[in-house]
Amino acid sequence: MIKKLFLLFLLLLQSCAFISYNQIVPLIKTATVGDDDVELSDEFIAQQSYSFIRVDLGKGANIIMVLQKINDGIYTWISNEGEKIITYNGKIIRTSGLIYNIDIINFKDFKYFSPSNNYSGIFNVMLKDPSAFIEQEFVISLIDEGENLLFEENMKVDVLNSSYSNYYWLDRKSGMPIKTKQKIHPMLPKLRIDFVYKY
Amino acid sequence: MRLIYYFLLLILTLSGQIFAGINDYIYPKSAYPSYSNSGTIGLIQMPSARMMPAGSIAFSWSDSDPYQRGSFIGTPFDWFEASYQYTDINNALYSLTPSFSGDQTYKDKSFDAKVLLFKETDYLPAIAAGVRDMAGTGVFSSEYLVASKKFGNIDFTFGLGWGAYSDNGMKNPLTRIDDNFEVRDVSENSTQGGEFNLGYFYSGKVGVFGGAEIYLPNLNGTRLKIEYDSTDYELEGFPYGEQSFNFAFENVRQPSSKINVGFVYPVFESFHLKLNYIKGHTLSFGFAFNANFGPKDPIIKKRDKHKKIINPKAYKEVTGESNDNLYRVSLMELNPRGFPVQDADVDGETLKIVYAQSKHRSWARSTGRVLRVLDDIAPEKITKFEISNINGGLGTYTAKVNRSDFSNNKQDNLYKLAVKNIELSEFEYNPDEFEFSPRAEMPALFQSIVPTFRTQFGGPDGFFFGNLRLDYKGELLLSKSLSIKTAISQGIANNFGELKLKSDSVLPHVRTDIVQYLKQGTGLTVNHLQLDKFLKPAKSFYAKASLGLFEQMFGGVGGEILYRPFNADWAIGAELWKVKQREYDQLFQFRDYETLTGHINFFYKEPRTQVLIMLKGGRFLAEDSGIHFDFSRRFKSGARMGIFFAQTDISEFEFGEGSFDKGFYFFIPVETFFDKYSKGSAGFGLRPLTRDGAAFLRHRNTLYGVTDQAQAHTINRDWDDIYD
Known part of the structure; x- marks a missing residue:
């Protein structure tokens, strides 16, 4: 009969699992979760006054962040609630106000996403919440030259025994990032970002 | 030796800088330690000195043949763990009478406790002492003294065990203090179960146990556990079948190894799965779910922010023109935010507002939100606010606030500066003193329909019985101080048909006819229908008169009075009820039994720890007299956990199995699971046995609850919420 209690508890856990999911997935407090997916329709894009990104957190959670400023190639995107994602050539180099944040200290040491370069290096990354310093080895390669340029960034973090790949789609003409899929923090799933420029 | 060598080698291999x-x-x-098969924090079978954070509530379940064990574990302090164990013993029957309990196996209920004696330091281990099966039948009776020390990613534990933990035991070192520790004579101290027997604790031979919990790197928090098990399996449970206990039908397989190994896999920080290999031949598994309700917003962060005033400048211009404008704008902006204005007045530079609210459990937050609105709409000539609250027509508190203190510190949430000069006092409510008193639409009806679940588990008829129901809950306010509260319930599905246990109580069956109430109340029932009139006859005195169907089993007439000085940490009250037992169908008929019951109630809340001590002394429903003790602790999240027990003038025989009334409970705020604030709580309480002794009337709207905010410490404890 204890098994019945076990089943009942499992039922309760269904809701608990949802709670934990909520804790983990919406790294952005204002994320839209579930059916209210923000669709990048022509109408929606036309309605926006400023350049923006749609950040997809997976499992239907996504958010719109607008371009706050551009400074020396560094783009600052801000949400309604003040959370920020800062990108450099499409790569997220800093975040603030999220549940988990990062800061790539030496991002300017590398010039990447040029069709001519396939190279490697080490990013010095400060993970926040909780704070820890890690070194991320990377190898960038151009893997597709179709309508857009597709770069693959193979990442390796020895101390965490983890490796993964990030992807960046760049517009062939302008060289501007139009879409990325990247993992920024060990506690977060991979983010997909769509870039829409209004200038 | 070879085993120890391999063990040390394994540890050295796994330990890292x-x-x-x-x-x-x-x-x-890896923030939390893990649970043992015994249902307390520990290794695999053995306990450790680790504790959960204060405010943690956990459920642990394990299957380790011949036992299946479900445990509720509460940690009211970071130095005290209490747990209730419910063990299904598979090698014994519940009884030898099939017509009574069918083929149901034996169920054992027991309480365990552990106290942290010494916190871990850089060089010294944490040390804890614990007792297992302290108020049950004693089949798992054991005590221990245990030390745990973490080096790197390995948490070592070493302990001494008495009773069932004393295999290969040595002489008890406590005999140096007293010879009585030499022999553990449980039978000399045994009862029919349910008593706390201290007589044989830490006596008899002593076993030695130890082991380690090894946190494995980069494996998602997986832990490896290894231990030397000092459980004497010839002492625990019913090892030799019928020879040990006449309900037992087969022997327990004795261990072929004292080394147990296992893995713990944390699916989430708070949900662990475990798989163990124990006794050299048994695979065991289980899970544990732990939630820490200690901090504010422990599970879901709130998104229920204050709704800002859109154009404060324009409002200030309008409200500056006349006090009437100020009252009306206050009403217009506060009511939709859940703070209905009851009265308002301007006295020189002070704006006085009387409000009510039923959404926020933090009175500092509700006060702060009212202040934010007033700060945005009141003209600059207003330099002070007086915010007062009423509940059930009873004046509770007044907060006098300097406007500049509140507004200047709002931006940076410097709440300590903001509240430094706030004066709190008791509110003596007199509507005639206010220039503006908007007419409330009376009667006002508040209603909801919610699913509910009636349960009964652990009885001989079967382990679990349930009744899924739909409840209509309504509150009709006839005036500010006169209300009718009701819950009408309709059963949807149940398995109560198999319930058959009848009361064997020699006392009036004030509670033990529960099976009749459950079985005959599967359809439409009136759970309660109570008319309340609240009064405040003098300063700090509160009174309530009530009439109706108070609870599932009793209805009648009565009332209570409470003296609760505003700046004190205590309160004292009295209640008296003339009640009659309700019919089992829980509609409007009564049975023959009627009685006069009443108590003197004393409350003391220790402000720092938020521990509430409640004593209820008087005549109980079965006409026994005595005292009910209740100790509980409230946490910042609003969760509360407590224990209770009672002693009355009836004998152990009259009380029946269990010897005296006791149990535990916890309340979890519903808002914990949502991103919006609300005041409701989900409660869970458990007493090992339902008996008639020490039973008291359960009525709605107790004065201590209604006047919670009529004491300074209730508001002071939450000032950090003022800008929420």
Whole structure:
């Protein structure tokens, strides 16, 4: 009969699992979760006054962040609630106000996403919440030259025994990032970002 | 020796240099220790000195043949763990009478407790002492003294065990203090169960146990456990079948090894799965779910922010023109935010507002939100606010606030500066003193329909019985101080048909006819229908008169009075009820039994720890007299956990199995699971046995609850919420 209690508890856990999911997935407090997916329709894009990104957190959670400023190639995107994602050539180099944040200290040491370069290096990354310093080895390669340029960034973090790949789609003409899929923090799933420029 | 060698080799291999910070990523989901098969924090079978944070409530379940064990574990303090164990013993029957309990196996209920004696330091281990099966039948009776020390990613535990933990035991070192520790004579101290027997604690031979919980790197927080088990399996449970206990039908398989190994996999930080290999031949598994309700917003962060005033400048211009404008704008902006204005007045530079609210459990937050609105709409000539609250027509508190203190510190949430000069006092409510008193639409009806679940588990008829129901809950306010509260319930599905246990109580069956109430109340029932009139006859005195169907089993007439000085931490009250037992169908008929019951109630809340001590002394429903003790602790999240027990003038025989009334409970705020604030709580209480002794009337709207905010410490404890 204890098994019945076990089943009942499992039922309760269904809701608990949802709670934990909520804790983990919406790294952005204002994320839209579930059916209210923000669709990048022509109408929606036309309605926006400023350049923006749609950040997809997976499992239907996504958010719109607008371009706050551009400074020396560094783009600052801000949400309604003040959370920020800062990108450099499409790569997220800093975040603030999220549940988990990062800061790539030496991002300017590398010039990447040029069709001519396939190279490697080490990013010095400060993970926040909780704070820890890690070194991320990377190898960038151009893997597709179709309508857009597709770069693959193979990442390796020895101390965490983890490796993964990030992807960046760049517009062939302008060289501007139009879409990325990247993992920024060990506690977060991979983010997909769509870039829409209004200038 | 070879085994020890391999063990040490394994530990050396797995232990690594630890770097602060990065550890959180190498060993994620490792904030909490894990639970043993015994249902308390520990290794595999053995306990450790580790504790959960204060405010933790956990459920642990394990299957380790011949036992299946479900445990509720509460940690009211970071130095005290209490647990209630419910063990299904598979090698014994519930009884030898099939017509009574069918083929149901034996169920054992027991309480365990552990106290942290010494916190871990850089060089010294944490030390804890614990007692297992302290108020049950004693089949798992054991005590221990245990030390735990973490080196790198390995948490070592070493302990001494008495009773069932004393295999290969040595002489008890406590005999140096007293010879009585030499022999453990449980039978000399035994009762029919349910008593706390201290007589044989820490006596008899002593076993030695130890082991380690090894946090494995980069494996998502997985832990390896290894232990030397000092359980004497010839003492625990019913090892030799019928020879040990006449309900037992087969022997327990004795161990072929004293080394147990296992893995713990944290699915989430708070949900662990475990798989163990114990006794050299048995695979065991289980899970544990732990939630820490200690901090504010422990599970879901709130998104229920204050709704800002759109154009404060325009409002200030309008409200500056006349006091009437100020009253009306206050009403217009506060009511939709859930703070209906009851009265308002301007006295020189002070704006006085009387409000009510039923959404926020933090009175500092509700006061702060009212202040935010007033600060945005009141003209600059207003330099002070007086915010007062009423509940059930009873004046509770007044907060006098300097406007500049509140507004200047709002931006940076400097709440300590903001509240430094706030004066709190008791509110003597007199509507005639206010220039503006908007007419409330009376009667006002508040209603909801919610699913509910009636349960009964652990009885001889079967382990679990349930009734899924739909409840209509309504509150009709006839005036500010006169209300009718009701819950009408309709059963949807149940398995109560198999319930058959009848009361064997020699006392009036004030509670033990529960099976009749459950079985005959599966359809439409009136759970309660209570008319309340609240009064405040003098300063700090509160009174309530009530009439109706108070609870599932009793209805009648009565009332209570409470003296609760505003700046005190205590309150004292009295209640008297003339009640009659309700019919089992829980509609409007009564049975023959009627009685006069009443108590003197004393409350003391220790403000720092938020521990509430409640004593209820008087005549109980079965006409026994005595005292009910209740100790509970409230946490910042609003969760509360407590224990209770009672002693009355009836004998152990008259009380029946269990010897005296006792149990535990916890309340979890519903808002914990949502991103919006609300005042409701989900409660769970458990007493090992339902008996008639020490039973008291359960009525709605107790004065101590209704006047919670009529004491300064209730508001002071939450000032950090003022800008929420």
